[in-house]
Amino acid sequence: MARRSAPEVNAGSMADIAFLLLIFFLVTTTIETDSGISRKLPPWQDEEQDPPVIKERNIFQVLVNANNQLLVNEEEMEIEELRQAAVEFLDNGGGTGDEACDFCQGPADPSSSVNPTKAIISLVNNRGTEYGTYIAVQNELVAAYNQLRDREAQRLFGTSYTEMEARYNDSRTSEGAKETLKERIELIKDMIPQKLSEAEPTG
Amino acid sequence: MSKFKKKSSEGQPAISTASLPDIVFMLLFFFMVVTVMRQNTLMVQNKLPFADQVEKLDKKDLVMYIYAGKPSPRYQQRFGSEARIQLNDKFANVGEVQQFIFAERETKREELIPYLTTALKVDEETNMGLVSDIKQELRKAEALKINYTTKQGEALQNMQ
Numbered sequence: 543m544a545r546r547s548a549p550e551v552n553a554g555s556m557a558d559i560a561f562l563l564l565i566f567f568l569v570t571t572t573i574e575t576d577s578g579i580s581r582k583l584p585p586w587q588d589e590e591q592d593p594p595v596i597k598e599r600n601i602f603q604v605l606v607n608a609n610n611q612l613l614v615n616e617e618e619m620e621i622e623e624l625r626q627a628a629v630e631f632l633d634n635g636g637g638t639g640d641e642a643c644d645f646c647q648g649p650a651d652p653s654s655s656v657n658p659t660k661a662i663i664s665l666v667n668n669r670g671t672e673y674g675t676y677i678a679v680q681n682e683l684v685a686a687y688n689q690l691r692d693r694e695a696q697r698l699f700g701t702s703y704t705e706m707e708a709r710y711n712d713s714r715t716s717e718g719a720k721e722t723l724k725e726r727i728e729l730i731k732d733m734i735p736q737k738l739s740e741a742e743p744t745g
Numbered sequence: 746m747s748k749f750k751k752k753s754s755e756g757q758p759a760i761s762t763a764s765l766p767d768i769v770f771m772l773l774f775f776f777m778v779v780t781v782m783r784q785n786t787l788m789v790q791n792k793l794p795f796a797d798q799v800e801k802l803d804k805k806d807l808v809m810y811i812y813a814g815k816p817s818p819r820y821q822q823r824f825g826s827e828a829r830i831q832l833n834d835k836f837a838n839v840g841e842v843q844q845f846i847f848a849e850r851e852t853k854r855e856e857l858i859p860y861l862t863t864a865l866k867v868d869e870e871t872n873m874g875l876v877s878d879i880k881q882e883l884r885k886a887e888a889l890k891i892n893y894t895t896k897q898g899e900a901l902q903n904m905q
Contacts, residue, residue, distance in 0.1 A: 567776035669874030674903035
């Protein structure tokens with residue numbers, strides 16, 4: 543007798559098996575968030591150090607209390623206004639002579655900062671402050687810096703600062719292009735340094 | 746007779762499902778590829794706050810994760826509802842953060858240690874007291890690069 547043809551394997555249940563696996567992976571997949579606000583902590587110091595003398599006009603003080611309310615330069619403020627207030631403070635440009643700021647567009651108010659390189663934002667929060675609020679405040683302050691940096695980058699190089707940073711971090715950018723980008727980023731960073739000081743929380 | 750009647754009289758041909766497994770397999774492979782298995786099982790509530798001025802953490806292997814928040818409901822009986830820190834797979838005290846950082850450093854190549862970043866995945870309802878305790882410990886351990894992990898979105902949503 544000639545060889546019998548092998549009976550065909552029924553593939554009808556293949557779809558079921560694949561569905562089962564599919565549903566398993568669907569359920570177990572968690573999209574991990576891996577972006578956030580990057581910060582650099584100051585190094586630990588054993589001894590108390592004398593704080594450097596800073597003129598009061600160059601300090602933008604932000605206090606957050608345990609009820610998540612903001613006190614900015616001794617006035618109550620809503621979080622929505624914080625970004626604009628910070629931009630106005632940094633961009634004031636009230637300095638003369640050595641401290642003059644040649645790109646600031648602020649009103650040169652004598653009670654506000656002299657130069658973005660001198661201006662310091664001081665953030666103090668309470669131990670009872672909610673983390674969400676803290677992040678919102680941080681976010682607004684970083685946004686204020688980014689807004690000014692974007693403006694200056696736009697004026698000098700015709701592209702925004704965040705765009706340049708994104709291109710710099712992109713692995714597809716060539717080495718040569720990275721070199722110029724780095725130079726430009728450093729220049730902007732020197733013009734508007736992020737001076738955000740955080741004190742230990744109160745209470 | 747009308748067209749429709751004629752057809753039905755012949756009996757509709759069955760739709761072939763032979764390609765269904767292929768389609769499903771394609772989806773399956775897609776999910777298999779994009780799935781990243783969680784390194785740690787979360788034992789704390791972890792509803793991250795929103796922010797829009799974010800930077801991406803690109804080198805996954807150079808990131809140390811510290812979780813903090815209230816214990817999840819099923820751990821609340823044993824550990825209470827006070828916010829706790831989670832390192833690897835267990836709850837930890839503030840004092841153990843330094844040890845954790847040193848242990849993580851041990852596992853990395855020496856030349857990569859300066860690039861290590863600590864990602865803080867903290868629940869948005871946690872009090873800042875705990876977070877600043879962690880930060881003090883990180884300063885002592887000289888792990889100065891940190892990243893507050895957030896979700897992409899309007900930061901004002903945190904205030905509601």
